[in-house]
Amino acid sequence: MADIPSDAPQHCPGTASEQAGKTSACQGCPNQNLCSSGATKAPDPAIEEIAEKMLTVKHKILVLSGKGGVGKSTFSAHLAHALASDATKEVALLDVDICGPSIPRIMGLEGEQVAGLSLCLSPRYVEDNLAVMSIGFLLSSPDDAVIWRGPKKNGMIKQFLRDVDWGELDYLIVDTPPGTSDEHLSIVQYLSSARIDGAVIITTPQEVSLQDVRKEIRFCQKVQLPIIGVVENMSGFVCPKCKNTSQIFPPTTGGAERMCEEMNLTLLGRVPLDPRIGKSCDEGKSFLTEVPDSPAAAAYHSIVQSIQAYCLSHVPREESAG
Amino acid sequence: MGRNRHLNQKKGGNLAQVQHVVLILSGKGGVGKSTLTTELALALRHSGKKVGILDVDLCGPSIPRMLSVGKPEVHQCDLGWVPVYTDAQKSLALMSIGFLLEDPDEAVVWRGPKKTALIGQFVSDVAWGELDVLLVDTPPGTSDEHLAVLENLKKQHKVDGAILITTPQAVSTGDVRREITFCKKTGLRILGIVENMSGFVCPHCSVSTPICMDTHTPSVLVANRSPVSFRLASCALFRWTQSSV
Numbered sequence: 001m002a003d004i005p006s007d008a009p010q011h012c013p014g015t016a017s018e019q020a021g022k023t024s025a026c027q028g029c030p031n032q033n034l035c036s037s038g039a040t041k042a043p044d045p046a047i048e049e050i051a052e053k054m055l056t057v058k059h060k061i062l063v064l065s066g067k068g069g070v071g072k073s074t075f076s077a078h079l080a081h082a083l084a085s086d087a088t089k090e091v092a093l094l095d096v097d098i099c100g101p102s103i104p105r106i107m108g109l110e111g112e113q114v115a116g117l118s119l120c121l122s123p124r125y126v127e128d129n130l131a132v133m134s135i136g137f138l139l140s141s142p143d144d145a146v147i148w149r150g151p152k153k154n155g156m157i158k159q160f161l162r163d164v165d166w167g168e169l170d171y172l173i174v175d176t177p178p179g180t181s182d183e184h185l186s187i188v189q190y191l192s193s194a195r196i197d198g199a200v201i202i203t204t205p206q207e208v209s210l211q212d213v214r215k216e217i218r219f220c221q222k223v224q225l226p227i228i229g230v231v232e233n234m235s236g237f238v239c240p241k242c243k244n245t246s247q248i249f250p251p252t253t254g255g256a257e258r259m260c261e262e263m264n265l266t267l268l269g270r271v272p273l274d275p276r277i278g279k280s281c282d283e284g285k286s287f288l289t290e291v292p293d294s295p296a297a298a299a300y301h302s303i304v305q306s307i308q309a310y311c312l313s314h315v316p317r318e319e320s321a322g
Numbered sequence: 323m324g325r326n327r328h329l330n331q332k333k334g335g336n337l338a339q340v341q342h343v344v345l346i347l348s349g350k351g352g353v354g355k356s357t358l359t360t361e362l363a364l365a366l367r368h369s370g371k372k373v374g375i376l377d378v379d380l381c382g383p384s385i386p387r388m389l390s391v392g393k394p395e396v397h398q399c400d401l402g403w404v405p406v407y408t409d410a411q412k413s414l415a416l417m418s419i420g421f422l423l424e425d426p427d428e429a430v431v432w433r434g435p436k437k438t439a440l441i442g443q444f445v446s447d448v449a450w451g452e453l454d455v456l457l458v459d460t461p462p463g464t465s466d467e468h469l470a471v472l473e474n475l476k477k478q479h480k481v482d483g484a485i486l487i488t489t490p491q492a493v494s495t496g497d498v499r500r501e502i503t504f505c506k507k508t509g510l511r512i513l514g515i516v517e518n519m520s521g522f523v524c525p526h527c528s529v530s531t532p533i534c535m536d537t538h539t540p541s542v543l544v545a546n547r548s549p550v551s552f553r554l555a556s557c558a559l560f561r562w563t564q565s566s567v
Contacts, residue, residue, distance in 0.1 A: 011435070011438070013433075013434075013435040014433075014435075017433060017435060019435050019436070023435060066381065066382050066429075067351065067352060067382060068350065068351010068352040068353075068382070068461070068462045069350060069351040069352010069353055069462075069489075070351075070352055073493070098465075099349065099462070099463035099464045099465050099500070100349050100350060100351070100462060100463060100497040100500070102493050102496070102497070105492060105493055105496055106493065110496075142496060142499070142500075143499045143500060143502070143503050144500065144503060145349075145464045145500040145501070145503035145504040145507065146464060146500070147464045147465070147468075147469065147504055147507065147508075148465060149434045149435075149438075149465065149466050149469065150433045150434025150435065150437075150465070150466055151433075151434065153434075153465070177351075177462070177463065178351045178352075178381070178382060178461070178462060179381035179382060179461065180381050180429045180430060180431045181381055181431070181432060181433065181434070181437070181466075182433050182434055182466075184431075185431065185433060204352075207387065208356075208384050208387060208388070211384075211387060211426065211427070212381075212382040212384075214427040215381070215382070215427060215428065215429040215430070216429065218427055218428065218429040219429040219431055222429065222431065237522060239524040239526060239527060239529065241524065241527055241529045242524060242526050242527040242529070244524065244526040244527070246522075246524060246526065248522055278491045278493070279491075281491070281492075281493050282491050282492035282493060
């Protein structure tokens with residue numbers, strides 16, 4: 001990966017980092033003078049290469065949350081399934097959670113290795129029109145830990161965008177890990193010359209989630225990433241015995257609805273907690289197919305329709321005129 | 323602070339009077355690491371221990387809110403940063419990036435090297451004083467924060483080990499198995515595994531329903547021969563606390 005030279009020391013910050021050439025780890029590195037001169041911080045040529053590759057991808061959607069465990073991967077997977085239920089659409093799901101890749105299991109692809117040369121990675125297909133890529137496919141065992149620092153993760157994300165043979169796509173969905181760090185900066189940076197339609201932000205109702213999600217929203221504003229809207233997940237639990245609804249994660253500060261009002265964002269919908277969702281994910285099946293009559297499935301479909309409408313209504317002038 | 327740190331390290335460092343250091347880990351987000359760290363700290367304090375919490379989740383620091391400490395100022399002394407105490411008796415000491423942000427909604431958008439540098443400071447430059455236990459709350463994953471905190475702790479102090487948190491479903495245990503691999507590769511002893519969110523007790527009819535239909539935690543235990551497992555729904559946590567520390 002170009003960001004870390006082969007002769008770099010162990011804690012190399014990366015040649016494109018602001019700290020390149022300046023950290024204590026840089027002492028004695030043969031590249032130190034070059035890095036500290038700023039020459040290595042020229043725009044990464046991969047950005048234009050990726051923009052070229054993305055010309056055949058009509059819509060790009062990031063799924064984000066500052067908080068872990070709110071259902072990003074679950075939502076990403078079911079957004080992909082829902083969009084691909086239209087056989088005329090080509091859909092792909094890219095998992096950039098390098099340390100905790102959940103997508104292979106959720107999509108029923110755990111244990112499948114990616115075929116192809118390292119320069120031309122081919123994704124795995126769940127359906128003829130639904131492709132998936134994750135670092136999970138590159139591990140020899142699902143128990144392998146990816147203990148990588150930031151620069152190495154960034155290099156992997158660059159490869160996923162530049163070297164995977166995506167083909168022509170209607171939708172590319174990118175599932176991300178929690179936080180506002182290397183993976184998020186990299187995906188926005190590498191797609192900076194290829195238009196991203198926007199981000200879908202996932203939260204749960206409680207303030208401990210919302211406080212992290214507000215940071216994620218600030219991140220989107222900082223990097224000028226449009227926000228399609230917010231999904232409030234695990235919003236209510238219906239007891240299978242007495243059918244009463246309880247809040248496992250009480251919205252003590254008004255939940256996603258108040259946060260959206262305060263931050264002038266669209267609340268795309270609320271998805272209730274249905275234990276069958278987790279079971280479907282564990283079994284690698286689509287919840288939308290397994291339990292189509294669940295209120296959660298109806299909520300998903302409504303949210304997906306809103307996302308599709310947003311993507312179709314926000315096509316740039318030059319594309320819509322063609 | 324540089325000269326004081328040099329003197330401090332000669333005397334044994336800011337962790338010299340800390341008896342035990344325990345990391346709270348999970349490969350998975352949202353399983354209850356911060357919640358468990360908070361509850362464990364409160365339980366230990368209740369049993370008469372002096373406790374510290376170091377929150378190294380720089381992007382999503384939850385500890386300040388969970389302990390309702392608001393936004394206190396962090397002061398400095400000769401030995402470094404003074405931790406934030408939750409009470410006048412100083413029985414529970416905290417340090418988190420949450421205390422250092424001007425605006426609580428401000429995003430910490432840092433790449434790995436910058437996070438590594440701050441975590442190094444958190445480990446060596448907080449004047450913890452005398453503690454029975456220092457709990458280290460971590461973000462999900464196996465990356466910069468985890469490597470940084472382990473490397474810096476090992477320089478100063480023997481790390482007792484880690485508690486791993488999971489929830490019952492396979493998507494969680496899959497990440498936790500990777501975290502177990504991380505622990506083995508870095509020589510970090512696993513003190514035990516906690517299965518959180520094992521069930522939900524309906525407040526209307528008192529029936530406990532599993533939030534996840536099946537539990538995959540036993541496969542994690544069998545595969546890795548972990549010595550302890552507790553399901554929080556059965557409140558076994560307190561028994562572990564009193565016997566081990």
